[in-house]
Amino acid sequence: MSKAPHCPALFISAFASGQGKTTVTAALARLHRERGRRVRIFKTGPDYLDPLILERAAGTPVEPLDLWMTGEARCREALHLAAASADLILIEGAMGLFDGSPSSADLAIALGIPVVAVINARGMAQSVAAIAHGLAHYRPELKLAGVVANQLGSERHRALIEQALPPETPLLAALPRDQALALPGRHLGLVPPDEQPDLERIIIAAASALVDGRLAELPAPIAFPAPETLPPAPRMLEGVRIAIARDQAFSFVYPANLRLLEAMGARLSFFSPLVDTAPPEAEALWLPGGYPELHAERLAANTPMAAALRAFHAEDKPILAECGGMLYLLDSLRDLDGRTHRMAGVLPGRGEMRDRSGCQGMQSAALPEGEIRGHAHHRSRSYDMPAPIAHGIRPSHPAPGEAIYRQGRLTASYLHLYFASNPQAIGTLFAPS
Structure with missing residues (x-):
């Protein structure tokens, strides 16, 4: 059996929708892409719009991963293939970390990938640490790597959050409260890239906000062994x-x-x-x-x-x-x-x-x-x-x-x-x- 490829990987999630997961994932992908690294992104659950944004940020196709819809074997196959050529794998979760059955947490645990929690800190400070504590301990088998605080109003705001977080769940990065970083949305989700003339500027600005944080460095590599061999597609549509x-x-x-x-x-x-x-x-x-x-x-x-x-x-x-x-x-x-x-x-x-x-x-x-x-x-x-x-x-x-x-x-x-x-x-x- 061939040796399992190793690749750094992070699972970007949150305690709820609307925290800024896509912005952070896109920013992180662009930051490492600009440093000459090949980034592969996957999106948890069914989604057509977020992957289009993330593809613009990473410059590589974005695929769905879901334990129910795509199945665990296909999830493992996709990651095994990506790890063989990528320098960094990012997975954006869906909804809140523990929402749904199976949830983003189920997938992160099954794959052994550490989770980064994005928390919209507008209107709170030390309470971010309480939310992070709950995310870290609700499922003991889940590894919470740290927190990205979004919508920060000042350096003092950042300091209050950073001081409240324990060493084992550090503040990995922070994004300022800036409308220029907002991805526009409408009734089914985010506006597609072709209709966002400012998308490139938003991604670059968000990536710049992560330059001085811990996420600018690659996390530890993870092994992605091949799954059991999946059957080949039947040639039922030859020439159709x-x-x-x-x-x-x-x-x-x-x-x-x-x-x-x-x-x-x-x-x-x-x-x-x-x-x-x-x-x-x-x-x-x-x-x-x-x-x-x-x-x-x-x-x-x-x-x-x-x-x-x-x-x-x-x-x-x-x-x-x-x-x-x-x-x-x-x-x-x-x-x-x-x-x-x-x-x-x-x-x-x-x-x-x-x-x-x-x-x-x-x-x-x-x-x-x-x-x-x-x-x-x-x-x-x-x-x-x-x-x-x-x-x-x-x-x-x-x-x-x-x-x-x-x-x-x-x-x-x-x-x-x-x-x-x-x-x-x-x-x-x-x-x-």
Whole structure:
């Protein structure tokens, strides 16, 4: 057996969302990248937006890690491969450190990676030490390396926090209270990089704030042994052309999903429902999630694309529509301003955006082809829909999950699927009749 590669690694987490995990992770990645080090970042749980920010900071692709959705073996495989070429591995957690089942803490403990706790210290000082104490001792097997204090008002503020923290949980770094360091967000999370003209300036400024802290030095290397050999992807899609929507309205795609389709033999091409008049020639079609509500007027105006999608469906070719992709295929969509726009009219039903209520969390899709793991994350509802063929299955809650619709070879749902959780089912889903 080959020797396990060693690589320095840190798990960036917090006691709750909104503490600044992404800012700190991006800053840390850029700081070490500017020192000539190759940084690989992973994101815990289902997320499309944070990884885009982190990819800009590190200059390398960002992949999801999750004990339930991707599975422990694939987590270990991804880290084993990264450790062989990286100088530093960073993992950004999701929500709070102990939230969910499995949680970020479960993953950090399973992988043996020390945790850095980001704490928004606005409105408190010594209480930061109390929060850090709770994080460090709630799960004794978890290693808390220290604290990054965010939103500091002054050097005195920093000194009060640093003096209150015990030596075994030191203050590793601090970020000042500065609006110039804030990453803008909206209803589903952070604003994508292509819509942030100041993103590079924000990342550089945040990285500069870490230069004098302990995080400027590499942590101790960790061994990342190879997992048990995973089975190769079945070549069920040899030569099958799959057209994939990809533009500002449809961008929620895991790179791992694309790699799996290619490993199964598929030939991938991409198109824009915003500007193209038809998909490229293909035997199957994938409309991933995104922000159709922000581009509903342009989508409605592109009537040739809508007609082409209806014709594609009429030919009984496989179509997978996830979340925003499903909303686009409905008869109409009401946007956040209350305006209703005509959509593609492939699937009967209407969609409408909501200010707050929606759904998020892990679910698996109970499809006739097999169960595929994934998640839901939306602030909208659909109604006047056909009867669903099934509902998503929540891993830790008995209530039915998202409705799953099947019209001919069209499969549509709010669920975002992680293809590698069941390659056989994905192959059957996209294979021509």
